[in-house]
Amino acid sequence: MKINKTTFEISKMDCPSEENLIRIKLNDFEQIIKLEFDLQKRKLFVYHFGNSDEIEKSIDELNLDAKLISISEEELDVGEDKVFQQRKILWFVLAINFSFFLIEIIFGLISNSMGLVADSLDMLADAFVYGISLYAVGSSRGRKKKVALLAGIFQLSLAVIGFIEVLRRFLGLEQIPDFKLMIIISFFAAIANGVCLYLLQKSKSNEAHIKASMIFTSNDVIINIGVIVAGIFVLLLNSQVPDLIVGSIVFIIVIIGAFRILKLSK
Numbered sequence: 576m577k578i579n580k581t582t583f584e585i586s587k588m589d590c591p592s593e594e595n596l597i598r599i600k601l602n603d604f605e606q607i608i609k610l611e612f613d614l615q616k617r618k619l620f621v622y623h624f625g626n627s628d629e630i631e632k633s634i635d636e637l638n639l640d641a642k643l644i645s646i647s648e649e650e651l652d653v654g655e656d657k658v659f660q661q662r663k664i665l666w667f668v669l670a671i672n673f674s675f676f677l678i679e680i681i682f683g684l685i686s687n688s689m690g691l692v693a694d695s696l697d698m699l700a701d702a703f704v705y706g707i708s709l710y711a712v713g714s715s716r717g718r719k720k721k722v723a724l725l726a727g728i729f730q731l732s733l734a735v736i737g738f739i740e741v742l743r744r745f746l747g748l749e750q751i752p753d754f755k756l757m758i759i760i761s762f763f764a765a766i767a768n769g770v771c772l773y774l775l776q777k778s779k780s781n782e783a784h785i786k787a788s789m790i791f792t793s794n795d796v797i798i799n800i801g802v803i804v805a806g807i808f809v810l811l812l813n814s815q816v817p818d819l820i821v822g823s824i825v826f827i828i829v830i831i832g833a834f835r836i837l838k839l840s841k
Contacts, residue, residue: 578608580649581627583619586640588612593639600633618644668771668792669705672698675764682760686753687815689744689822690802691760696733697798697829698764701791703729730791730833737826744819752818757806765799768792794828801825 587593594612597619601607604623607630611620619641621630627646634641676698683691703726772792801821808817 577648578622578624579627579646581621581623581630581646582644583621583631583634584642584644585617585619585634586642588617588619588639589614596637597634597639600637601630604630604633622649664774664777665705668774669702671767671771672705673702675767676702679760679764682756686756687750688752688757688802688806688818689741689815690752690805690818690825691757692740693737693822693825694761694764694795694798694802696737697791697795697825700726700730700733700829701795724837726791727833727837730829734826734829734833737822737829741819741822741826744815744822751813751815752806752809754806754809757809757818758803761799761802761806765796765803768795768799772796794831798825798828 606624608622679691679695775789805817805821
């Protein structure tokens with residue numbers, strides 16, 4: 576991937592506080608791919624698309640005695656490898672989550688389990704997140720934050736729909752869920768989510784869209800265990816209430832996760 580590398584010499588940049596100041600100032604530039612700082616030599620390397628005029632202007636506004644040294648075109652080999660690895664992982668977890676969305680929504684309706692239905696919607700939300708994360712990989716920091724914002728809003732929307740259905744079932748007379756299907760399907764979903772979480776953690780990425788994906792997947796593992804426990808209580812109590820309670824908890828977790836994602840987008 577060929578991008579521009581603009582080098583600045585910044586005389587008054589001699590500690591991390593100036594570095595943070597520059598990062599904040601340039602944070603909203605979507606054309607910037609990454610920043611590299613050499614505090615010892617007081618140099619800043621900006622990797623970006625397009626020209627550097629606006630970037631130079633913003634740095635000058637900080638009054639740190641900045642001077643443009645050079646502009647060159649470079650092949651960002653390391654970045655390409657990182658992008659490829661992130662895409663590979665995200666495609667894999669996207670496939671797993673969408674597959675289990677289909678499995679859980681089908682068996683959730685067959686078994687009349689709100690817990691499975693809730694988890695299937697959460698899986699759909701995750702598949703959506705991974706899909707838009709694929710769009711974000713390799714793009715600018717600003718775009719990645721927009722992706723996190725969109726993901727959080729989508730999670731909140733699903734949670735509202737889920738709570739309405741849970742309320743409807745609490746007020747109505749519904750058939751008792753099939754606890755066997757609840758436990759079996761959730762057990763395999765937990766294994767699948769565990770694999771996804773391992774792969775995402777292995778990427779060791781601190782970027783907003785990857786961190787958002789990790790939050791969703793961590794929530795999923797907890798949810799799967801909750802549905803298994805609900806299935807056991809449905810058997811013991813011969814009641815749909817444990818399933819509905821877990822369904823409600825699932826959507827609370829979804830909401831908490833959504834707000835954590837929205838924080839990443841700031």
